[in-house]
Amino acid sequence: MSEDGNMLLSVKNIEVVYNHVILVLKGVSLEVPEGGIVALLGANGAGKSTTLKSISNLLRAERGDVTKGTIEYMGEQVDSLTPNALVSKGVIQVMEGRHCFEHLTVEENLLTGSYTRKDGRAAVQRDLDMVYSYFPRLVDRQTSLAGYVSGGEQQMVAIGRALMAKPKLILLDEPSMGLAPQLVEEIFEIVHRLNKDEGVSFLLAEQNTSVALRYASYGYILENGRIVMDGDADKLASNEDVKEFYLGMAAGERKSFRDVKHYRRRKRWLA
């Protein structure tokens, strides 16, 4: 991506080590422009979640450490901030697997998102109404315990809770996990509207490459802790290798994985 300094977030060459020994990210660089939706793609264990957590600084609670590189948000280095300081600056992560507060009601869950805000009750109430307008399903669920609502509704609670912090950038980790295709579509549609109408930027970690590339403007592909390819979303979606390895298609038709040539993958990524 271009180096025009207009970036909301820029991650430069970070290395992450867990437990002082396990090297998970081996020099990852990426950028999120103001008002963009950027997708971070890759298989299980590629390092997507780790990348997001190193940006939101949740890594330290998991005994991980950024050992090299820098992370800049709005031109300011943020590697050493606490997660709550970062949230009040406008960067919030929606974690993989939703992580709702199960014994709190849906509304209480949403309100926890406003913990760092200092702009008064009226503003919080306004945003609560805004969240309900984006997720009308949650209105009926207001007083149910979050542990008992469906998976899709939990994902909505998790995103809504993040919105309550009035973020500029949401790090959205695997929103499609465990959801029916129709719901995935619904969630992404809302992400799209939030981006357009509220101006929230998104960095989106996804395994569901086809959906992610349809909604994102730019994409990075992560393999074994390295970025192996990046480009505009439509270019990535039409790239032959991406088609073959991530979209399960080759030469315009669906392909069985038995026929995928493994040596090609090797040659391409490790060259």
Place this chain on the structure above:
Amino acid sequence: MEVLNAIFVLPFVDMFSEPIFFAEVVVGGLLTGVMYSLVALGFVLIFKASGVFNFAQGAMVLFAALTLVGLMEKGVPVWLALIIAAGVMVIVAVIIEKLVLRPLVNQPDIILFMATIGITFFLEGFGETVWGSDIHRLDVGIPDAPFEIGGMLLNEFDIWAAAIGAAMVGGLALFFRYTVIGRALRAVADDHQAALSVGIPLKTIWIVVWSVAGFVGLVAGIMWGTKSGVQFSLSLIALKALPVLILGGFTSIPGAIVGGLIIGVGEKVAEIYWGPLIGGAIENWFAYMLALVFLLFRPQGLFGEKIIERV
């Protein structure tokens, strides 16, 4: 036949033939129960907010009471001593957060539990080093005179203890339900990581919750200390709080109260009506037996949080 009669019939006959005496036993039990609840409350608070079973709660009761009584013996007026003792408990909370909880974040529960055992030894030793290991008499000015209501002989102090306990529980329940910090505390209790991710600072929450547990410990220490003198055995009443917790549920504030009351009444009634059958001293183990039964049939306790399982 005679044995069954002695177990299942005669005690009840006794109860009904002397209802006033029975009422006195029950009320006495309820009032003792409140005292158990006060100790159990401290456990529940910390367990709720940090998922740690705080073995040191008993030591905190002892330490708070020792600090209070030590200051009073130095001639500090009661109100000032109370404020200083509460302040000391806040300092203890800050130190525990800094030196114990923060370095152990995200470690398995058992490791945190072991750490609280360490805190227990430290607080007991430190308290006795500073204030001495004699039995101290504590009198904060709560009236302590027996009086009679409807033929029952009651102790004024017990009534005060019950009232204070009830007020604390009410206050805490409101605090947890309706304040921003209270909601954040419950959020942390549910999911540390998610709480971190929405910007709730664990550090602040832990300090708040350990401080509140310290205050509760202070109140419990005052009550127990006034009754039996401030001495090392105060830290052992934590053991009595365990069955209360199992009965009421580790995560429920009302549970701590009801559990305490049931155990208070249960052990008094059992002692007086069934005790003679096997030579007495039921009071000492009745609570644990009850807890065992609960563990078998209702492990989350009467009011414990439902274990939410989605399929």
